[in-house]
Amino acid sequence: MIPKYNLVLCTLLALALAACQTPWVRDAQPRAGDAAPAVAEHPTATPEPETKTTPPTPAAPEARIEPAPPPDLWTRLRAGFTLPTRLDDRRVQLHLQWFKRHPHYLSRVVERAEPYLPWILDRIEQAGVPTEIALLPIVESGFNPFAYSHGRAAGLWQFIPATGRRFGLEQNWWYDGRRDWVAATDAALAYLQANHARFDGDWLLSLAAYNAGEGNVLKAQRRNRARNRATDFWSLDLPRETEKYVPKLLALREVFTHPADYGLELPPLDPDQRLELVETGGQLDLALAAELAGLPLETLYRLNPGFNRWATPPDGPHRLVLPHGASARFSQALAELPEAQRVQWQRHRVAAGDTLIGLASQYHTTVALLQEVNQLRDHRIRQGDHLLIPTARESLERYSLSAGQRKLALQNRKRAGNRQVHVVRAGDSFWDLARRYKVGVRELAGWNSMAPTDTLRVGQKLVVWTQTPAAANPNIALQRVRYRVRQGDSLARISQRFKVSIRDLEQWNDLDRRRYLQPGQVLTLYVDVTRQAGNG
Structure with missing residues (x-):
């Protein structure tokens, strides 16, 4: 017989053992590897009969492992650095010294790069190429998407027109794929990968060819082979710009590996600011899109x-x-927008002297679009007809980063010297004008958002900044004149009267020499008024 106090103790022990079977206690059991707690056994506890079945003990849940946060952009960038370094090279060291003296330059570049760099790094990682290439737009353009060089290269990746077309970057009046950084990033990677295959997997030669062209690198290699010399990048005699180009990228790799050593603070990039491509389904006014x-x-x-x-x-x-x-x-608002409101339209009544080229210029559109919209098979339009013309929703000044407004802002920027305006005549070239105004060819082209090899158009206005007073230059008297055709006028008579060529008259006014001029027709001429006294 069990004493009464032993019976009470047994009852309490049984209740405690039953409580140990509740789930919330089991969840609190130690994880594997923890020290096991001591188990106290009551000496008077009576074991349960062997025939009694006990419910199965559920397995303890696995320890919850929180995923590590994804690496930030700068860590990802450095993790993919694989280009062979050469920090002892004098050219690399010169760039490093310059970066150390100009930390504010790199800070500005990083700030400009912020919208584009995450997307570009994604594409580079997908392509499996060295992530140093994400820094190449610093070398090319300083991450300025509107950059335009004296060699006619444009955009973040600085494609020249021919190479851009070769890699599928369309260029027309409305659109320049070289500045479309999404399309140009893919084109740049395609070009670099093609070079990588051509130069037997040598990334430094691939980068040199991106800058100088494959032909120049191949010629340099052939010259070295003929002299029994090495054909790696460091051994080649390449254009001066290219010899600095690759070392500059390698110097940037070092700067972004150890930014604090160069006074550079890399800001965290907000993942919520990631960019997306959104379909528009057709032409859309950009002011409305914004x-x-x-x-x-x-x-x-x-x-x-x-x-x-x-x-x-x-x-x-x-x-x-x-x-x-x-x-x-944007997508929701666009879906609710009536189709007719995507672009604003204006109905124009054709007047005497109107031409498609003149109307396209007046309304800031293209002849091809006017022909397409109005179902015109050629350039002929008749007085009294009506044309449907797409027009901007806002004043053109509002579209401040369009090509025309950027050029106007550049031309109006205050510089040292006297501002003069030159109206291009037949036969003008940047070389001749630079000699006439005693300025540099690159300067003259740069003042007008052009490259020295760009084609000049008759009637085009160029801004020139010289140390010569405007009155001392006879060309400044060249002015635009609108002349109304009189009875008996002909192209030959008008050209003699205003001392301009018949060819210029045709180009300025989109004229067909086989068609007669009509009285009342208005012509545009660019004439030197100092020689035209009494010709009004």
Whole structure:
């Protein structure tokens, strides 16, 4: 017989053992590897009969492992650095010393790069190429999507026109794919990978060929082989710019590996600011697009710098780059927008003297688009006809980062010297004008957002900054004149009267020599008024 106090103790022990079977206690059991707690056994506890079944003990849940946060962009960038370094090279050291003296330059570049770099790094990782290539736009353009060089290279990746077309970058009046950084990033990677295959997997030679062209690198290699010399990048005699180009990228690799050593603070990049491609489904006024997305118009242009004008191109690409936070708002607003409101239209009654070229210039559109919209098979239009013309929703000044407005802002920028305006005549070239005004060819082209090899058009206005007073230069008297055709006038008579060529008259006014001039028709001429006294 069990004493009464032993019976009470046994009852309490049984209750305690039963409590140990509840789930919330089991969840609190130690994880594997922890020290096992001591188990106290009561000496008077009576074991349960063997025939009694006990419920199965559920397995303890696995320890919850929190995923590690994804690496930030700068860590990802450094993790993919694989280019062979050569920090002892004098050219690399010169760049490093310059970067150390100019930390503010790199800070500005990083700030400009912020919208584009995450996307570019994603594409580079997908392509499996060294991530140093994400820094190449610093070398090429300083991450300025509107950069334009004296060699006619444009955009973040600085494609020249021919190479851009070779890699599928379309260039027309409405759109320049070289400045479309999304398309140009893929084109740049395709070009670099093609070079990588051509130069037997040598990335330094691939980069040199990206800058100088494959032909120049191959010629340099052939010269070295003929002299029994090495054919790696460091051994080749290449153009001076290219010999600095690759070392500059390698110096940037070192700077971004140890930014603090160069006074550079790399800011964290907000993942919520990631960019997305959003389809527009057709042509769209960019001021309207910015309104639908809730963005400043300048921000929209900086994300979509390939668009030259006030609207997306009629023939595409029909997409916009937008921040993640704006894309859903834009898509919903665009779906609710009536088709007729995407672009504003104006009905124009053709007057005497109107030409398609003149109307396209007046309304800031193209002859091809006027022909397409109005179903015209050629350039002929008749007085009294009506044309439907797409027009900008806002004043052109609002589209401040369109190609025309950027050029105007550059031409109006105050510089040292006297500002003069030259109206291009037949036979003019940058070389001749530079000699006439005693300025540099590159300077003259740069003042007008052009390259020295760009084609000049008759009637085009160029800004010139010289140390010569305007009155001392006879060319400044060249002015635009609108002349109304009189009875009996002919191209030959008008050309003799104003001392201009018949060819110029035809070019300025889109004239067909086989057609007669009509009384009342208005012609545009560019004449030297100092020689035209009494010719009004």
